[in-house]
Amino acid sequence: MCDFDLSQALDGPFDYEAVEPESSCSDMTDVEDAIIKLDDGLDLVVSHNPLTMQHMATLLLAVKKMKKSLTRCRQELSDEELCSAIMDSLVEETAVERVENPNTGRKTVTFQRVNSIREYTLCNTSKKDIVCALTELKLHAITLKGGNGDHKVNFKLSRYITNYQRSQIVMLSVSPNLHISCSMKGDTAELTLEECSEKELKLISNDRNMDRFLFYKIEKGIDLNKFESVACSNWYISTSYQEENQAVEMCKVDANTAEPRRDICFKINEKH
Incomplete structure (x- = not known):
């Protein structure tokens, strides 16, 4: 060796x-x-x-x-x-401790934010852009006509690392204190825009369900990415394939899913 x-x-x-x-x-x-x-x-x-x-x-x-x-x-x-x-290209090393909760038997995992924070816009494979309806704090996918590009949401992607990382882990923020989160409501994962201070999200632990703000960023082909919830396995950020101005929601995709009923792939465009 x-x-x-x-x-x-x-x-x-x-x-x-x-x-x-x-x-x-x-x-x-x-x-x-x-x-x-x-x-x-x-x-x-x-x-x-x-x-x-x-x-x-x-x-x-x-x-x-x-x-x-x-x-x-x-x-x-x-x-x-x-x-x-x-x-x-810098690789940061960190020591992450996993502690088992004696009451639940669940291992506590810590996610640490690192220095890669950039601004992007997202569009799906049908070239629908992601916009935000501020009156109801909901994300929608819509085909924007010329001159309306300023309505796109500028997401900040913050990168996180942990000791079992299988792919990139990111948080998608609409503003410094407003972030996409995903939590189970009954049998369905629900996507929301949730307020939380940046200071609280510098170090995230799953023992308080704070990993609801995190997503696996998975490359899919050339220039396409999927975002799977860390807290809700097999649930992905998705948009409607055909209909306009529909809400961005979570979609379940697992081994039993032949074809996703919604579009789960996004092109990431860096904001200049």
């Missing part, structure tokens, strides 16, 4: 200018720094100090995320855009 070479796990081609063949993770104190060619004008310098396998895995994840961001760019990046791509 200690003879693991990071270059074997990365998608090539990469140019290592100063790596000795006998280098390994157990004895690299006197080896020169390695320079990995990521792209034109962008090098990753790896200092060879004795590393653990956890350090190696963290570095690998960061490099692959950075490379993915760069390959999506169809033009040369500015210094500011390049810096943003590097910052988005």
